[in-house]
Amino acid sequence: MTPSLNSIVSRLHVKQLRLLIALEERGSLLGAAKQLALTQPGASKALHEIETTFGAPLFVRTNRGLAPNAVGHCVIRYARLIHTDLAHLREEIVGIMRGYGGRVSVGVIMGAVPLLTDAITAVSERQPEMSVEIVEETSASLLGLIDAGRLDLAICRTSVSQTPYLYDSVLVKEETLAVIANVAHPLAKRKRVMLKDVAQHRWVVYRANMPMRILLEREFHDAGLRFPAHLLETTSAFATLNLLQKNPSLVALVSVDVARFCTAHGVVRTLPVTLASRSEPYEMVTRRDAPLAPGVRLLMQAIVEAGSAAA
Incomplete structure (x- = not known):
């Protein structure tokens, strides 16, 4: 039976978290003990105390030493998070003391x-x-x-x-929005582009129910146009730009600030599409x-x- 949270909090020590991390890195009790300046019997006793705290074994013995099991991988992952948070805590305290x-x-x-x-x-x-x-x-x-x-x-x-x-x-x-495309897109050199002109192209968009996606759907609805099918959905600007680079027929909706940055570096071109809706x-x-x-x-x-x- 897994111990209660109060039991784990009262029995677990930070130095034990360091031991778990060292065991994963070194793969043996001897290696972890040397890294932390402990004796091997001391490291073995500490590991037993940790496994007792969590009510489950965390490692299995192999020909190469100790390897974390599924529970061990989970505990070690959180041990690293806690260790990182403590490092951030120290960093912030130092900064506050310096003003x-x-x-x-x-x-x-x-x-x-x-x-x-x-x-x-x-x-x-x-x-x-x-x-x-x-x-x-x-x-x-x-x-x-x-x-x-x-x-x-x-x-x-x-x-x-x-x-x-x-x-x-x-x-x-x-936020003001812009429609962007590859510089080699068929509509890239037009001085005026209507929403119906890009309706037939494949779009890179945010997933459903997100503000930018809702706005685009409203634009198509108000224009009496069917919303494009076979969408490519992502929240990543880098993924969006890579998709536009790989496929010159794609178009995407991004903020004007992102569009300006990308066009300034010659990555894409902003299509002169006027959108009636305003983003939040x-x-x-x-x-x-x-x-x-x-x-x-x-x-x-x-x-x-x-x-x-x-x-």
Whole structure:
């Protein structure tokens, strides 16, 4: 029977997590003991205590030494996460003591990546020693990471949540959309392109029920056009651009900021398609009433300034 959470918390020690990581890396008790400056009997006793804590064996003996079993792989994965979080904790404490907040975890949806990178560039010039983790995902996923405490803030949309009151949010920028395609696309050299002209082409789009996808579906509906079939669905800007590069007949809907970046580098071309609908603005989101480290506040200020400059 698996012990209770309280039992695991009261019996598990950080040094035991280091032993689990070392056992996976070294593959033997002797190797792990040497890495952690322990005796082999001491390492063996510690492993027995860990397996007792979790109520299950974590390793199997092989000709090559110790190998984690399924439960062992699971425990080691979380041991690494906890170890990483403790490293981040130390980094942030050092930063706070120096007066700038050592580390910030920020999420961003695809269209707002240029806005965020502008803000991070500005912050890096002011505080070159501050570390920033960037997670690009959908709004729903980013809000989930904020709920779990894995992100300090995110540039996304709270409209996708059933509990938007759980967040503090500030509108930072309106989003304008553009249709992009390979520079060799059949419509790339036209001075005017109607939605019906691209209706027959295959689209790279966000998956259903996401704001950008809903907007595109509304555009087709209002124009009396059938929404394209056989879609390629992705939330990745990199995947979108690679698909457009590989197949010159594809088209995609992205933010104007992403389109400008890509066209500036000659990767794609923006098709002169006029869209009547407006997308939802970007929001800068944090957990409601959550304490914010100095580094988080610094980045938030830079995001607001970047949004104002781009308006």
